[in-house]
Amino acid sequence: MSLSSDQIERLKVILKSKEKKYFIVHHNADVDAVAAAYVLYEISNPPRGLCAPLGISRLSRELMLRLNANIEILDKVPIEKDAFYFIIDTNSLEQIGDFPFYDIADRIIIIDHHSENPKFNSALLYIHEERSATCEIVYDILKAIGFSPNEKMAQAMISGIITDTARFRYANNRTIKVVCDLLDYLKGVDLKDIIRSLEEPSLKYDRGKRIAMVKAFQRMLYEDLGKVIIVKSFISAYEGDAAALMVSTVADIAVVGAQRDEEARVSVRVRPWLAERGIDASEICRDVAEEFGGGGGGHPMAAGINAVGDAEAIVNAVIARFKRKLKDLRI
């Protein structure tokens, strides 16, 4: 699907309107989310606000500082009559905290590249595209409404694309073309410097994370299904990092749960060869989340669930689904 002229027209009107516009990013918002929201914020007419009800990541914070973006990031989403609400780079409502989606669906605009969420069809506008980053979609929007980004906006969008594609590892040809276009707007900045500025500190130097990874491996249980090794584990934090590390080393599928009081978070990672054969972690997470009254989604190779409940029960349900799916696909 690509942006329709009707969508573009409506977006243009909303971005230019006198009503307040809020740009909302997901839990621990990554660079793609924050960069996309920043650019949309910048091109919209005031009044406007940027909201991160569940915080933004360290890398995102650093990016905003580097861009000298003097924007106050609100930690609550004010619910106001007539305001428009943009939900950026997320396909699950749990990722933005308490938000009365259904009461104000007629004023919500969603811009996202994760797997589609049928619930979002009741929104005023649901712009969903299979792109490697939300920033790519935002670039298309800018082009379609005839807006040239300034250097900071271009740098922000390139940053979002770099992080979401794991430094172009998951980029397709279209992604690279977008980046090439955006490079024309940079004057003093070089691509390699942007890439360098987005490097995570190596695991080697992060003691807390290292210990969490050791614990996750220590508690790991596995099932050998012949072609597929599926593992599960439980830790109290860094569940996404643990699942990613397991899949990059020993496992084909990793499911890691974290229990924080009533709240359960589950992170799932799948190796590329399984995604190519039709295994979709985001689909499985969405279905299981529904069973447990939570939210779930993501991408075929990286997905997660947030729910109130028992992390272990959710992890086991996810694994059962994977096994059924593997059987169906004769893997």
Ligand SMILES: [Mn+2]
């Ligand atoms: Mn993204």
